[in-house]
Amino acid sequence: MRxxxxxxxxxxxxxxxxxxxxxxxxSADEVRMAGELADRTADAEAILKVVWNS
Structure with a gap:
């Protein structure tokens, strides 16, 4: 993911x-961690919205 x-x-x-x-x-936490490590937190949150509706 990262x-x-x-x-x-x-x-x-x-x-x-x-x-x-x-x-x-x-998990959503793993997606968020990957977003932080890649410096793409907004993209990680966008993916979560689409996939998890969270």
């Missing part, structure tokens, strides 16, 4: 759909 979010940080949005797929199999 690496897919990091791709977006570098201007490559190709990993967004794959990140959403992975997010379905991990």
């Amino acid at each position: 690496w897919l979010l990091q791709m977006m940080h570098r201007g490559n949005g190709d990993g967004f759909h794959e990140a959403m797929r992975i997010a379905r199999g991990i």
